[in-house]
Amino acid sequence: MTAAQLSAARRPPDVLGLLQVGGVYLAIAVILAFNLAFTPNFATVANLRLQLVQVAPVAIVAVGMALVVATGGIDLSVGSAMAVSAALLPLYIGYGAWPAIAVALLAGAALGAVNGSLVAFAGMQPIIATLGLLVAGRGLALVLADGRLTELFDPTLAGLGNASLLGVPISVLLFLAVTAAAAAAVRYAAAGRRILAIGGNRPAATLAGLPVRRTLVTVYVLSGLLAAAAGVLSTARQGAADPSFVGLLIELSAITAVVVGGTPLSGGRVRILGTLMGALLMQLITATVIQQNLPDSTARMIQAGIIIAAVYVQRGRSRT
Amino acid sequence: MTTQTATLEVREVRKHFAGVQALDGVSLSLHPGEVHALVGENGAGKSTLIKLITGVHRPDGGTVHYRGAAVAFTGPREAQAAGISTIYQEVNLVPQRSVAGNLFLGREPVNRFGLIDRRRMHREAGDILGRYGITVDVRSRLGELGLGVQQMVAVARALATDARVVIMDEPTSSLEPREVDLLLGVVDVLRRRQVAVLYVTHKLDEVFRACERVTVLRDGRLAHTGDVAATDRLALVATMLGRDVDVVRRHGVTTFTDEHRTAAGPAVLRAEGLTRAPRLRDVSLDVHAGEVLGLAGLLGSGRTETVKAVFGAAPVDAGTVTVGGVTRRRWDPAAAIRSGLAMVPEDRKAEGVIPELSVRDNIVLAALPRLTVAGFVSERRRARLVDTFVERLRIKISSPAQKVRELSGGNQQKVLLARMLCLHPKVLILDEPTRGIDVGAKAEIQALIDDLAGQGLGVVLISSDLEEVVEGADRVLVLRDGAVVGTLHGDRITEETVMRVIAHAEEAP
């Protein structure tokens, strides 16, 4: 927090102010408008549905990440948690889809618990603690799966990946539910206050008697759990568990979504809905790039431009 | 005096923050060789005025003139380069650098290759601090030292440059009488060197001791400017508070009751043999219900260290803490709070407020478990609690949803007090509770302490304002170098005896 920021942060609500809050919304609007004008077959229900289905894993991971970031931490191991959960599914699918999913989710939570303990009890910097699991977790997944992709033909799992409820894909319902739950928790629950207090001023939170360590562990467990859920979803949709590639580099997408959505990495503040929008924005950019058939190099450069533009507009709010 | 050209002049400045008109057409002029006091209640706009002058904030209207020309500094750097040296409110230094590093940051002595001459830097730093009676190792990390030393470093830093204008925003809020004397001595030197000094303080004594002129701000407006000599102390307070002189006279400004209670109730808090090498040496204390225990001592004498140990916020090598007859096994603040202790820390910025959270959330933070139904915070109960304390402590906010970082320093302090009070503790530890708090609020807080003690609460009070300890405490424990060197009871509690015990421990009764 800088002095200049002190002056910039609070202005009387005006158009500019609204725009600052919603840089990500503006960016989404612009990119939608562009696609409506220039991308053939964009304005179809099927296409909308596709984008939502594709964004589901990232969105779920990003919500967990947002909570971690709110405590002033970061979780680089989410991709590996996805891989571990994917690797476990084929091993336990023999006991039925639900037990297998339960095992996968548990494993994600366990990885989160390791992260959380390293951060909360051993006092390790989050980026290093989770970097360790980023490497080791992926290795573990590959060991479990013997490095191979395994196809899965379980109907329950397939349903999870592709079926709909009342016309809305289950994966979409899932990430909407996760987002809503997280938003409610942050806004109304005591846990949400604790998370923000710890991220805002950890010594102060400790002195106020908050259960700092327990809260930190819980948050990392949640992040691991959500990542595992995303791993299950990805696997279900693909019809195959692919521990070497599932969730690769998703930590960067998730963190981008969080930051683009208006949450500063310094902790103490969080925007759950903004995070969801950030994920959606990144998805729309990817979709545009592919549907416009841009070459790989151009695509990356355009992505870079849009990210900066979206964050620049709302920079008064999201600097670290 | 006003006929002489002003070094610095502020004309009709205005500044608006969300929901608050922090400054509304304030003018002020500073002349060479003049020490100008700036006073007012918490949130009156003093710090904002300073920040407008040095370019931290941009004014909404009005102008700043410096040495005859209109200026608009883009930041503290420019102001400093132009010869305006400022000590901002709250210690604004870099805690992980050394003391010497902080003193010289940005103007380190260099050798002929343009490289920093560390040896010279350390030597000069030692010399400079020595002049202020500070004998710390200049290579130690600033953050490891007490707040008082840090404040002195900030002062020394600001005065180490050749400035035409020196602005000090509550420089003495965490200083001991000894350091205050030193500082006022330096101010005198500045005056003789024809430097213009703007001096913000809540300690009216200092206004009358050191300043020629005084400007009073109230709710962002200029309430009074005039020569100190022609100003009556009560009238000054009345102007600040916006109340009638008579009302103020009738109620007085210090609100501690005069008589000292004798410990009647049972000991609610008993700490024994607290030891933490090398800072705490076998400190024992007990607090009875309805008693105010004062801790006195010089900077770094270990008062903060003691109460932190009691509260479980600092590790100890040995010692026990018993609250309400139960010896605490876990050594962390959460357990301490559960056992009935509460503590308001001395460093509100680093250890107190959660800047990004609202006033509301900051107040109820520690009380959350009691406001929670099935994991969700009960909106109704929270609102009631917050309203009660905002009113009781007269916290000046635009709404309970306002972020704490937007509050003035004094109001932040009240928020912290409210946070601990709403826990209904058995023992309340207050480490510098009135630091940076205006006279009105100070009186309120003192009355509150009295009131709470009257209701059977045990209070541990630390204050660098010796008068406050003397008047407020029923019993005073004097610390030196991390050990108890004396206890004073009843009538023996006077500023003089306390000072004597500090100076010559052996004379303690």
Place this chain on the structure above:
Amino acid sequence: MTALGLRVAVPRWRVDRAGAPLVLGLVVLAGAAVFGGSFAGGRNLGNIALDSSYLLLIATGMTFVILSGGIDLSVGSLLALSGVLTAYGARWGTLSAVALPLAVCAAFGVVNGLLIGRARIAPFIVTLATLLFARGLAFAVADEGNRVYIIPAGLTLTRLGQARWLGLGAPVWLALAVFAGGLVLLNLTRFGQATFAVGDNQEAAELMGLPVARVRVLVYVLSAVLTGVAGVLVAAQTQSGLPTIGEGRELEAIAAVVIGGTLLSGGAGSLSGTLAGVLLLKVIQNLINQVGTLTAYYQQVVSGTFLVVVVLVQLRLSARSARRRRS
């Protein structure tokens, strides 16, 4: 993140210069004991040194960035871009082969720095964008990877890249020289002190009148240029510029810096720690490679776990020595 005075419940991310080198010493000893000559042999140590030199260059710049309270994710991509541009520029001789990538990298550093220091966008996001952009540009220059530019064998640059002196390759010496320069810059100049201050407490640094924005721009330029140098060396070594290299290098560099005891939140740390961190990472990698029987997957499990264990041990050691120092 100021933690004035509070001595408990602050995360134990204190800096200690003794931790990382101590652990490094232990690991090297263990390696020598278990693997003997194949680890401690001159050739293997030379390889470790060479392998470390690129990382040391990048991590030196990264240390400045992290100390200033920032982070630079773009270094991996810049490494590739620099390599591609080196090879591209080599057609006009050594001078252009070196000047072109360094100039472009410096430009990237300036953009990073301005967006972070002046426009005040979060460093993570800015450098993430440059990560994408630089990689895209590298691919664009290499015609989507369809063209691989080769550095002619006779070029001075190639000879430089492969020269040896006292048994160590030129990159090693260059990296050491840069590192020494970094030590001076960080510890003995006002810029270095300002870097610490900005990362420690930016608000205070501003109020103390430091040129905060300028410092922040400069650290990113430094990081980008040093990465550029590493890219030139890699290209000179491999005689070609590949747009695909360097992925994940940023995390490796950050890990090295943090293992070296520098706080990710800025303000405290040391370059010597970074050197220890770099060597530690590379020695571990090398040791794991020595265990020929580990499959690649187990290698990952082991190296991830090792990373965590090393940092844990280091934390313990530094906590203890900090305690001892104080009493």
Place this chain on the structure above:
Amino acid sequence: GDTAAPAATGSAAQQVQATSGATGCTPERYNGGVPKLDLKSITVGFAQSEKEANPFRITETQSIKDEAAKRGIKLITTNAQSDLNKEIADIQGMIAQGAKALIISPLNSEGLDPALKAAQDAKVPVMTIDRLLTTKTACKDYLGWIGSDFVVQGQRAADALIAATGDQGQVAILLGASGVNVTVDRTKGFKDQLTAKGSKLKIVAEQTGDFTREKGQKVTEQLISANPGITAIYAENDEMALGAVAALKGAGKKPGDVKIVTIDGTKGAVQGILDGWIAGVIESNPRFGPLAFQALEDFYSGKGVAEKTIISDKAYTKDNAQAELVNAY
């Protein structure tokens, strides 16, 4: 020349289609002379380049291991996980560990110079498989090379797609990982062949699927959403093709609606032919073990090794898929 294949396993092994360049590389000639050793008594190192995540790499590594075991040769292996620096370090590490001969599967045609240099210094011969070190000299920087001709694979894929579509419709290309010469060659061969044949197939999109199933699926989903007119897909490996199949299924297409031609020859893809989703698969045979060790044996025995050995790859079609399924990997 082709030797008759004895059994199912035999027909799966690599067959030499042609050799080219100088022949007869022996220890005396290799880079100014290296020690002549007994292959049975030395340690051989194998450097794998990419994760053993897809069937191609799994089979490649397994084939090397099996052959070493069969010949009773001590083998150490590494995997660079697609990281060039790691591959260099891997190779250097194996030399340090005492490997006296190396088989490497280069991650890229360029960039391994430090590793090759280390091998030269240690007088360790390096046999390369799969990807060719284009700018290096055989029998000097490396011993020789065994592999497929990726450009030809692309050409054969084009032929197969022309046949499957009746030479009309819109094609989407799922490119391999960017900046890898396999991608470049397979794309070049495919496009050149379309031009050469004067094909009427129209390429409407080319997007990278990074050789993975997940990206193959996601990209295909986006492409068919934007271009419902796509009737053919050329996938540069089987994994992406299988991802594309998943995408088509998800979009409610029927087998055969979109013709897919792919390269590799994995079981999954050949099964895809049987299921009607895939129109044709061009094989890229990863079973390098026998030929690679044969090359080392020829080297040390003085028989000599050829500069380039190009293997013959099969093609799987509807007609032979059922019979050849056992040979797919």
